[in-house]
Amino acid sequence: MVISFKLRLRAATLLTVGWGIPDIMGADLVCSRKLRTDGSSAYYIPGSSVKGALRTAASRVAAAYGFSSCSEVRPERMEAAHKGAACDVCRLFGYPSRDPSTASLLFVSDFNPVGGVEPISVARVALDDKTLTTMRWALYIMEHLPPGAEFEGEVRVNEASKSLLPLLLLAIAELRTGRFGRRSICDAKVVDGGALDAHMGQRWLPLLEKLREWLWEGVVT
Numbered sequence: 001m002v003i004s005f006k007l008r009l010r011a012a013t014l015l016t017v018g019w020g021i022p023d024i025m026g027a028d029l030v031c032s033r034k035l036r037t038d039g040s041s042a043y044y045i046p047g048s049s050v051k052g053a054l055r056t057a058a059s060r061v062a063a064a065y066g067f068s069s070c071s072e073v074r075p076e077r078m079e080a081a082h083k084g085a086a087c088d089v090c091r092l093f094g095y096p097s098r099d100p101s102t103a104s105l106l107f108v109s110d111f112n113p114v115g116g117v118e119p120i121s122v123a124r125v126a127l128d129d130k131t132l133t134t135m136r137w138a139l140y141i142m143e144h145l146p147p148g149a150e151f152e153g154e155v156r157v158n159e160a161s162k163s164l165l166p167l168l169l170l171a172i173a174e175l176r177t178g179r180f181g182r183r184s185i186c187d188a189k190v191v192d193g194g195a196l197d198a199h200m201g202q203r204w205l206p207l208l209e210k211l212r213e214w215l216w217e218g219v220v221t
Contacts, residue, residue, distance in 0.1 A: 001159040002156045002157065002159060007154070007155050008152045008189045009150065009152075010148065010214060011148060011185075012184075014120065014144035014145070014147065015146075015184040016031055017180075032045060032049075034110075042112070043117050043145065047107075047109045051093070051106065051108040053178075053180050057175045057178055058170065061173075062089055065167070067089070078097075089167070091161065092168065105161040105164070107155070108153060120146055155168075165200065166203075166204045166207075169207055169208060169211060176216075187216045189211065189214050191212075
């Protein structure tokens with residue numbers, strides 16, 4: 001069986017999850033878009049970006065709540081770091097290996113906009129990392145989604161890994177105060193209609209209740 005719920009993301013600052021393809025005669029750095037068959041496009045947040053951010057967040061908080069993390073980010077080092085027993089973060093998010101049992105137990109869909117989304121283009125100047133001064137001839141245009149823009153996706157967890165569901169919720173909580181995309185802050189809210197209650201121990205129910213509400217409510221509208 002699979003445990004599933006909806007996750008909503010709301011930009012708390014200017015939000016850019018890069019696409020890597022510059023817009024012709026437009027911004028140099030643009031937000032991710034899905035191409036439609038008619039040639040048009042729609043903004044979205046790739047599920048891989050959300051999953052990667054959740055993994056980073058889970059690694060930061062795991063030890064503080066009794067979960068294990070190898071803290072490795074390089075794929076070739078993950079398997080060696082486990083010494084025969086995968087850490088909790090890698091058990092949930094998976095890691096590269098020839099062993100199929102190391103595949104991720106977590107599925108994160110792409111996140112599509114809730115309502116209309118209108119981007120903002122901002123002119124910026126690159127900085128020299130050594131001198132922390134502006135670089136000459138380094139003006140570029142960066143596309144952002146405005147604060148308040150919302151996206152929704154689906155998260156599914158294999159029921160066999162139900163014991164790691166609290167780690168996932170902790171990662172969502174941590175995500176709300178960390179960096180997301182290109183130095184952005186993104187709020188997150190669990191939308192499950194109470195379905196997750198049956199899968200959570202009493203210790204984690206207060207956290208789940210908090211995650212059913214926006215953290216930055218009243219700050220971002």
